[in-house]
Amino acid sequence: xxxxxxxxxxxxxxxxxxxxxETGARALPIYQTTSFVFDSADHAASLFNLQxxxxxxxxxSNPTVAALEERVAALxxxxxxxxxxxxxxxxxxxxxxxxxxGDHVVAAGALYGGTVSMLAVNLERLGISTTFVDAASPxxxxxxxxPNTRAVFAESIGNPSLAVLDIAAVAEVAHAQGLPLLIxxxxxxxxxxxxxxxxxxxxxxxxxxxxxxxxxxxxxxMVESGRFPWDNGKFPGMTEPSRGYHGVKFxxxxxxxxxxxxxxxxxxxxxxxxxxxxxxxxILQGVETLPLRMERHCANALxxxxxxxxxxxxxxxxxxxxxxxxxxxxxxRQMRSVGxxxxxxxxxxFGVEGGLPAGVRFIExxxxxxxxxxxxxxxxxxIHPASTTHRQLDDAQQLxxxxxxxxxxxxxxxxxxxxxxxxxxxxxxASAG
Amino acid sequence: xxDDIPTLRRILRSARTIAIVGLxxxxxxxxxxxxxxxxxxxxxxxxxxxxxxxxxGERCHASLETVDVPIDIxxxxxxxxxxxxxxxxxxxxxxxxxWQQIGVKNLEAARLASEAGLDVVMDRCVKIxxxxxxxxxxxxxxNTGVVxxxxxx
Numbered sequence: 286x287x288x289x290x291x292x293x294x295x296x297x298x299x300x301x302x303x304x305x306x307e308t309g310a311r312a313l314p315i316y317q318t319t320s321f322v323f324d325s326a327d328h329a330a331s332l333f334n335l336q337x338x339x340x341x342x343x344x345x346s347n348p349t350v351a352a353l354e355e356r357v358a359a360l361x362x363x364x365x366x367x368x369x370x371x372x373x374x375x376x377x378x379x380x381x382x383x384x385x386x387g388d389h390v391v392a393a394g395a396l397y398g399g400t401v402s403m404l405a406v407n408l409e410r411l412g413i414s415t416t417f418v419d420a421a422s423p424x425x426x427x428x429x430x431x432p433n434t435r436a437v438f439a440e441s442i443g444n445p446s447l448a449v450l451d452i453a454a455v456a457e458v459a460h461a462q463g464l465p466l467l468i469x470x471x472x473x474x475x476x477x478x479x480x481x482x483x484x485x486x487x488x489x490x491x492x493x494x495x496x497x498x499x500x501x502x503x504x505x506x507m508v509e510s511g512r513f514p515w516d517n518g519k520f521p522g523m524t525e526p527s528r529g530y531h532g533v534k535f536x537x538x539x540x541x542x543x544x545x546x547x548x549x550x551x552x553x554x555x556x557x558x559x560x561x562x563x564x565x566x567x568i569l570q571g572v573e574t575l576p577l578r579m580e581r582h583c584a585n586a587l588x589x590x591x592x593x594x595x596x597x598x599x600x601x602x603x604x605x606x607x608x609x610x611x612x613x614x615x616x617x618r619q620m621r622s623v624g625x626x627x628x629x630x631x632x633x634x635f636g637v638e639g640g641l642p643a644g645v646r647f648i649e650x651x652x653x654x655x656x657x658x659x660x661x662x663x664x665x666x667x668i669h670p671a672s673t674t675h676r677q678l679d680d681a682q683q684l685x686x687x688x689x690x691x692x693x694x695x696x697x698x699x700x701x702x703x704x705x706x707x708x709x710x711x712x713x714x715a716s717a718g
Numbered sequence: 719x720x721d722d723i724p725t726l727r728r729i730l731r732s733a734r735t736i737a738i739v740g741l742x743x744x745x746x747x748x749x750x751x752x753x754x755x756x757x758x759x760x761x762x763x764x765x766x767x768x769x770x771x772x773x774x775g776e777r778c779h780a781s782l783e784t785v786d787v788p789i790d791i792x793x794x795x796x797x798x799x800x801x802x803x804x805x806x807x808x809x810x811x812x813x814x815x816x817w818q819q820i821g822v823k824n825l826e827a828a829r830l831a832s833e834a835g836l837d838v839v840m841d842r843c844v845k846i847x848x849x850x851x852x853x854x855x856x857x858x859x860x861n862t863g864v865v866x867x868x869x870x871x
Binding site for chain 2: 299309336346351352355365366545
């Protein structure tokens with residue numbers, strides 16, 4: 286009899302954690318310890334040689350952190366996960382494991398500003414170049430691939446552009462050239478979209494956002510599909526003896542979780558952006574209710590989008606969950622259905638009548654909607670990206686990232702929808718000045 | 719073919735001796751990783767490889783035919799096309815399980831062993847399955863598929 290395939294609502298609560306072997310504790314214990322004792326010198330040797338699995342030092346692995354890693358891997362339908370101190374750290378670990386000096390990345394143009402900086406500035410300084418292309422065009426990804434390209438990077442839903450990526454089409458382009466597709470899946474969360482189902486090879490999350498949901502804790506997770514053929518000749522770091530970890534051949538030894546093991550032993554271990562056990566525990570408190578919260582985020586965001594569209598003080602509304610959104614068919618194909626409508630997450634953007642000054646007045650008139658640089662909180666959050674999250678980019682880069690000067694981004698929270706609509710309405714009235 | 723968690727648990731729990739066909743003495747080879755891990759977890763390893771006299775402190779046999787202890791699992795680290803005679807030998811020595819490692823998928827050998835009453839596992843690593851089902855692999859962030867309200871072990 287085949288093993289049962291559990292639904293995400295069940296995995297969000299159970300995957301990665303069974304009752305503690307020693308105490309029977311049902312909830313996840315916090316193993317707040319830097320180090321773990323060896324049973325013997327031989328046991329220590331086996332652990333260091335990776336011949337047995339176990340914990341050595343919490344910069345490499347920790348039982349509380351492992352519960353988060355496995356849970357997100359299970360929710361994504363992936364083979365293995367690796368947690369880190371933030372979403373940016375998860376991206377950096379994936380890319381630094383994959384890439385070497387002289388390599389090239391093809392990336393979507395409409396990316397989170399921090400990711401653009403990592404690719405265009407930080408990795409560029411290490412001799413790794415990136416070509417940014419129109420995320421709506423799989424052909425543009427194909428045209429930008431060079432002989433030294435080693436990764437294709439995009440977001441399932443762009444933040445803040447809300448551009449929806451045709452994951453299957455871009456995965457096909459990447460795989461035709463023997464390249465892995467990396468997807469930042471932060472905005473939909475693993476409940477609404479599983480990029481691996483559509484061909485992605487590595488998924489990264491800022492767990493700080495919907496996975497945690499409470500806005501208290503920073504964390505990141507990388508998940509690998511276990512399906513990428515790392516022995517295709519382009520990735521000697523996966524197949525040759527590791528210089529970074531005494532000669533281990535990661536793909537041969539660990540097979541379908543070889544990339545995560547290499548990321549853990551070569552990159553996380555050396556660069557040190559490990560997640561604290563207490564932070565992992567806090568994120569997991571949120572993950573248990575992820576499916577419930579995402580359903581409400583989607584329902585509230587749809588109601589807000591429809592309200593804004595009919596409001597005289599609003600010039601335009603961008604929400605992929607609206608039936609007349611240009612990418613709605615793609616949204617319906619890639620996202621989980623919530624109440625019979627494609628769940629398009631809780632982010633939307635709109636332009637306030639009166640441009641930039643009216644946008645600023647709108648934000649300052651809000652009663653409980655919080656003006657801050659985060660998304661995916663229980664609270665409704667508002668921000669003007671052009672003057673905050675994306676201000677380090679020039680005008681052309683801002684437009685390429687989908688940021689218009691009059692654009693307000695809403696991360697619709699879990700307050701009562703009537704109260705959210707009331708706060709938006711009164712702030713829009715105040716925006717007239 | 720055994721592919722579900724309860725059956726794999728039963729096979730690994732009831733076994734004491736594992737003959738590893740194609741075991742390498744090189745420390746960085748996957749077969750050595752697997753053998754050392756299983757030995758450390760209480761299994762008696764019986765190496766089968768004509769190239770070595772001894773591996774991991776155990777006498778190495780040139781073939782399964784000369785093995786003189788009862789074998790529970792015959793674990794095969796050989797190419798798919800070489801498995802059929804190993805399956806016949808596994809049946810002849812009364813082994814209880816024919817286990818083909820990751821990437822080894824000889825369907826004919828599996829059918830033969832299954833008809834002779836052996837448990838049959840294919841395209842899985844004995845070490846990874848042990849670590850997945852009895853703890854350890856979880857610490858490497860791997861999606862073990864284990865959902866349970868019973869404590870570990």
